[in-house]
Amino acid sequence: MRHTNFARVAAFAVCAAAASYAYGASISGAGATFPYPIYAKWAQMYNKETGFQLNYQSIGSGGGIQQIKNKTVTFGASDMPLEPKQLTAAGLVQFPTVVGGxxxxxxxxxxxxxxxxxxxxxxxxxxxxxxxxxxxxxxxxxxxxxxxxxxxxxxxxxxxxxxxxxxxxxxxxxxxxxxxxxxxxxxxxxxxxxxxxxxxxxxxxxxxxxxxxxxxxxxxxxxxxxxxxxxxxxxxxxxxxxxxxxxxxxxxNADWAHSDQYYVILTDQPGAETWPIAGATFILMYKQPVDPAASAEALKFFDWAYKNGAKAAESLDYVPLPASVIAQIEKTWATEIKGPDGKPVYAN
Structure with a gap:
């Protein structure tokens, strides 16, 4: 039954946080509840495959934006994309993960x-x-x-x-x-x-x-x-x-290739089969992260999720991103998220 599965994943996420801190890691994210089921599922799958633990706090997009701005998490998560000028002012990069409704x-x-x-x-x-x-x-x-x-x-x-x-x-x-x-x-x-x-x-x-x-x-x-x-x-x-x-x-109908910093809103799109209240969900990270190693681990996780998590996303009725968009996002990581030496924090 799905309810039981979600509860088990939620418990996993809490335990993962304790385990991470016990070994000195500081990988954490917070924000949107919209993608929580798939982020928690990906975290469970990733842990099984790699032994790495990830803590994601499902506190709402507003809280996620505030926590990344306060630099208390490695990544924030929001279903409302920030406007390019907001990202620039805060020194942030955003990228989509999945689409839902x-x-x-x-x-x-x-x-x-x-x-x-x-x-x-x-x-x-x-x-x-x-x-x-x-x-x-x-x-x-x-x-x-x-x-x-x-x-x-x-x-x-x-x-x-x-x-x-x-x-x-x-x-x-x-x-x-x-x-x-x-x-x-x-x-x-x-x-x-x-x-x-x-x-x-x-x-x-x-x-x-x-x-x-x-x-x-x-x-x-x-x-x-x-x-x-x-x-x-x-x-x-x-x-x-x-x-x-x-x-x-x-x-x-999403034109990611020509969007400015992935600022795309998917409500009220045309098409006979289109659901009108759809949206993408986004990750927010610093261009110059306080902890480059933690940011690298977070990007490694999302890279794995793009490559291995599509079926899990579909099972929860999320829509995975096209390969062309994922390639575009990986270029963004390489050109935008850098350590103090000016080099990308993560090279896949």
């Missing part, structure tokens, strides 16, 4: 995964607090055959700084002028309504426990907790279910 999830009697369909404007109005009942005409119009209760909608959102929130609110900003003007897109926003919960884990738990609720989580968490995910009407007007093929369709 945010999915709205609901807890309604008689409604399973894929039984409910929403579009962007309706989803925005729910999170704006304008639509407050499940049998609202806007929801009924999209779901004429669904048995929708007249009960109140319980909105659940993230309370911490979150890249998952950035992806979700970026999408809502593209779909709703009112959302864009009143709330906007960021890792943390002033929510018009709802209950806050920490991490994808917290939102999953709250929606699972509260009847009549709706929230948003990374897809692996929806699968993990057997949650009722919602179909979305995409930019081409098609109702699509969240899955790796739909995330891949969104990723197909």
């Amino acid at each position: 945010d999915v709205p999830v609901v807890n309604l009697d008689g409604i399973g995964a894929g039984d409910l369909t929403l579009d962007g404007p309706t989803l925005a109005d729910i999170f704006l607090g304008k639509i407050t009942k499940w049998d609202d005409p806007a929801i009924k119009k999209l779901n004429p055959n669904a048995k929708l209760p007249s009960s109140a909608i319980v909105v659940v959102h993230r309370s911490d700084g979150s890249g998952t929130t950035f992806i979700f609110t970026n999408y809502l900003s593209k779909e709703s002028p009112q959302w864009q003007s009143d709330v906007g897109a960021s890792t943390s926003v002033e929510w018009p309504t709802g209950i806050g919960a920490k991490g994808n884990e917290g939102v999953s738990n709250n929606v699972t426990q509260a009847k009549g609720s709706i929230g948003y989580v990374e897809y692996a968490y929806a699968l993990e907790n057997k949650m009722a995910s919602v179909k979305m009407i995409n930019k081409d007007g098609k109702a699509v279910a969240p899955n790796s093929a739909a995330f891949q369709a969104a990723a197909a």
Whole structure:
């Protein structure tokens, strides 16, 4: 059962930290909960193959950005890419690892995964607090055959700084002028309504426990907790279910080769099969790291993950990066992340 597997990986990550510190290593990362399932899985696989231990703290993208800026971790992780000017000002490099999807999830009697369909404007109005009942005409119009209760909608959102929130609110900003003007897109926003919960884990738990609720989580968490995910009407007007093929369709439009420092946002992409709330997740590291040896070990881990972790990523419904993008990232490592001698800290 997936829940048991995730729990075992989480326990591994904690033990790995203790073991690393015991031997004097200082390899650590912190940030996004969106990619935590695959980072933890990769860490488990890497440990089995190499004996190396890696500690990753799933604290949210906002925390990951802050910790790397504070130089308390070897790498930070964020689902919100930093703008090139922000990276330059902080002396950071960013690179993507995998692509995944945010999915709205609901807890309604008689409604399973894929039984409910929403579009962007309706989803925005729910999170704006304008639509407050499940049998609202806007929801009924999209779901004429669904048995929708007249009960109140319980909105659940993230309370911490979150890249998952950035992806979700970026999408809502593209779909709703009112959302864009009143709330906007960021890792943390002033929510018009709802209950806050920490991490994808917290939102999953709250929606699972509260009847009549709706929230948003990374897809692996929806699968993990057997949650009722919602179909979305995409930019081409098609109702699509969240899955790796739909995330891949969104990723197909990513122009990494011409992006400035990998600043790519994948929400609301065209294509009949495209999931509209997709996004990449990113690693943040210093161009001139405080501990070059630790940075080299971190890059060695990600190099291994790119080469050996694709099947594990796919098993959790993440989309691995194309070989051409990985080659581009490896060039970035060689030209951007250097030790005090001016040489790359890692040469693969």
